[in-house]
Amino acid sequence: MKNKDKPPELQPFFDKNIAGDVVPSIGISMPRIDAYAKVTGRERYAADYYGFDMIWAGVKRAGIPHARLKSVNTQAAENLPGVIAVLTHKNISGSNRQGVIRKDQPVLVDDKVRHCGDAVALVLAEDKETLAKAIKLTSADFEPLPGVFTTETALEENAPLVHEDHPGGNVLLKASLEIGSVQSAKEHCDVLVEACFETPLVEHAYLETEAGWAQLKEDGKLEIVASTQTPFRDRMEVADALGLEPERIRMIAPYAGGAFGGKDGVTVQSLLGLAALHANGRPVKMWWSREESFIAGTKRHAARMYYRLGAKADGSLHSLDTRLYFDTGPYDHLGGVVITLALEHSGGPYRIPNVSFKGWAVYTNNPIGGAFRGFGVAQVTAAMEQMMDMLAEKLAMDPLKLRLKNAVRKGDKNCVGVTLTHSTGLVECLEAVARHPLWTERAAWKSKAGPFKRRGAGIVALMHASGYGPVVPDVANAKVELTAEGKIKVYCGVVDMGQGNAATNLQIAGSILCQNVDRIELILPDTDRTLPSGSASASRCTYTFGNALIGACETLKLRILQRAADLLMVDDCDETALIPGAVRHLPTGREIPLHRLATFMNESERTATQRFRAPTAKEIPPVGNEIRLHGFPHTLFSYGAHLVRVEVNELTGVVDVKRYLSVSDCGKIINPHVYEQQIQGAIAQGIGYALSEEVQVNEGKVLTADLATFIIPAASDVPEIESQPVEIYEPSGPYGLKGVGEIATNGPLPAIANAVADACGVRIFRSPLTPSRVLRALRERLSEGGVH
Amino acid sequence: MRDVSLPRSLEELWGLLDRESAAALYAGGTDLLVKLRAGLEDPPALICLERVGELKGVQDELDEVWIGAATTLSTLMEDPIIQRRFQVLRKGLEVLGSPPVRHMGTIGGNIVTASPAGDTLPALYVLGAQLEIRSKDGSRVVAIRDFIVGPGQVLLNRGEILAGIRLRKVQSYAIHHYEKVGRRKSQACAIASMAALLTVSDSGVVEAARLAWGSVGPTVVICREAEAAIEGKPLSMESLKLAIPLVEKAVSPIDDIRADAAYRRTVAGLLLLRLSEYSAGTCSAQ
């Protein structure tokens, strides 16, 4: 093959599968160990299982948003040849309730249907065709109930209740925080800006829809393999819902084909567990169709956010008043935690002395609002960063200078009253944007817009917390082993859903133990083999697990060197060093191969473990315990500044994203290649959020249940993205690292909205910025101005 | 389970159609398979036209160019005759789907699907395409605007197939224009589109205009009034603007999941203004 056909930097990993003979180092770009198998289609995701004697399970969905369940008619389906079982809530002996904080979601509906995607019956069949027929033949008798489909109506006095037993009525959680006073803002502020923003319900749209398989083993153990971000938590949830001892359940989490928060919690797991209990020991598989994933899966919360921001004439922020309404759908899922994180970030990365923040996560009969990359921060950032531009305009101030003036620095209190004791690189990010030609030369670029085009540039400042906050232990337990064969096994407790943390684990272990990649094996999360390490979420994976892994590797290294020193009969293990496959005594050059060394060590000696718990904020801001339990506040934040250039088509309202710059403070970088992928992917996803993605729902029914109508960006919709890190060392992080998984996805919506406002002089408060919304706003403005 | 037959000649095809007259035809399958998966159609058997040589290729005939119905969209896009003579069609092909869809999909499939959003259709309307319909017993020729009668509705009888498309070669239009408005740049169904052919004199006067809009009515919309309004006038914003109300009147868009009717109507009119970009000495077909 000619050289130009292959990008040179990728050559080693295509030739040799992975760069097997390389000893990893920290801070260099390494091909991901999972890349080759994934791009060649060899990786086995949970959805790829087709085992011997396997049967299929599938769900009868309610298809009605709110109703009392009278009965389920299973007979017709049961009579169909090839149907193994049709199960209802009556077949469940546990609590039949799932959830992370509030357990309010049934595995199979017993009393009430609360959204169209609720599972009413579980069907097991020999093959997919029979399964589809049997699901059609299964029916239910409902007594329809009036539903609530907006947060406004859900909060009305006599609104129908989604959960009659919930003391808060349709308010799942109300979070609030007051610091200083916003009452007198009018007197104390020279300028006030006010607006209401609406952001849509959004689907994760991962390649691999919810999937897994399960089998009841002969010894009575229930094995569940699922595409999940949370195997250890799933085990507890499934056990409780199905009435099993947790030890009876083994959860295995292969690489997930995308998750983005949509697999943070139970999707197929309990259903699969239940199916396996009725499958006579045969393996049973479930794999939601794309449409089912749209209807039954969780989504990013739709939000309505009221903002009032006040500042002094010199641009210093004085007060901020916000009210956030998040539509959490029928179940908690993680809605309470999401509204709490939203609240914490609702004032952005700024110093604001007087704030009043209120947030409501509201039950409705819409699809389930849950975790989604950004976790509430994407919504409030969209609001706050547009407020900053509106304020800059009113003050006739440069929007970047306004942000710099108010940006938090290390040692400041942020606007929820937490002192920033960790690395705080927002100013560095903003300064890098301010120096960049995409910013400094924007006026010239704008003036060259062609006919019927308008150009604009927009910026935003970002922050994103990592970890679980003060109460829920943000813990990881790493384990590494020198195998009897002299190789290294890394037991990864945190799922890799595509973000590349497994490869990073290998890089860390390889670099500490000086072993080339060939000699290291990764054991992916498995409740029987790996140690509990929390969820793959909250921008915490490498920060928390990496810290634990470094400790485990250092322990193992010392143990290996000490054992080698003993065998080589030298006094000081300082004279020995690990080299690929062996330990060398440096003064004499004598070597002892690791496989030899391993024979002298028993299993417990060959294994090292380490626990790490992430630091928490020590301040106690004025919020209730309930809110602390939901994760408020955090101590560790990543920061960023984004710049976008857009071109708006005056005849069609289409917004074309031309260039994108992201500057981020996510600490030091372990693998620049993986880091870049996180930033780019997050921005591509954010562009979809800004311009096209919107799950349209009517009376609880999803109208856009496929990828032909729910429009995610394709390759040509994503512009050239430049990603610059400002690498500030974070002392508490592994090699100085902080979280990078989420922050960049919060930027594109407000950045693009600001750029559109810059281009056209109109602001559109409801996203996504569809051609129709943009054109309407443009034409209203033109007709006001009497132009055209 | 269904039988799928892959005839290699028309002879073989007629035989198969005789035996299984309710079988569904397909070429690339990029429309049909989507419908089968959704359960919208449930034919007893499938017959694939992909390998019927007589239905493929582009032939340069005396006054006409003949395009085989089963020619893939990507083959057409690269075809030198199409590139030289029918840029308006090429521009439609360029924005249709994505490379994989164009490798599978065919022009015949796009026509018979008869979606108001079909991206080759506005071009074929302004080019006055004639369709060659064949059956075991013979053939007939029909204009595309008479063939397509509604969304997804074409005048094709059982046993008949679309064999080819005939385009007149002598078309004097120097300006070939197609613009599609979609919700993203590729793999997007048009929410409005417009094809235009213009002849402009040396002094900048529009001598002839052919215009057609997609996605703003049950079928492609043509508007003789708008054409007449710009003919005989300079190609300028002023004269184009005068035609906008005529277009807005001619179209009959609907609200759907992709866009609202009001937007579609407005854009259908505004797309005309883009033609002014061809006025200032930029009268190339590019």
Ligand SMILES: Cc1cc2nc3c(=O)[nH]c(=O)nc-3n(C[C@H](O)[C@H](O)[C@H](O)COP(=O)(O)OP(=O)(O)OC[C@H]3O[C@@H](n4cnc5c(N)ncnc54)[C@H](O)[C@@H]3O)c2cc1C
């Ligand atoms: C992801 C995706 C994106 C798409 N994007 C676009 C787009 O941007 N623009 C656009 O216009 N279309 C788009 N399409 C639709 C489709 O690709 C085109 O309409 C294509 O031209 C169909 O051709 P085909 O050969 O695949 O049709 P098929 O699916 O093979 O056939 C379609 C219909 O035509 C009939 N048929 C086909 N050939 C003949 C014949 N010779 N005689 C009689 N009947 C025939 C079939 O019976 C069937 O009813 C898209 C499709 C997909 C899946």
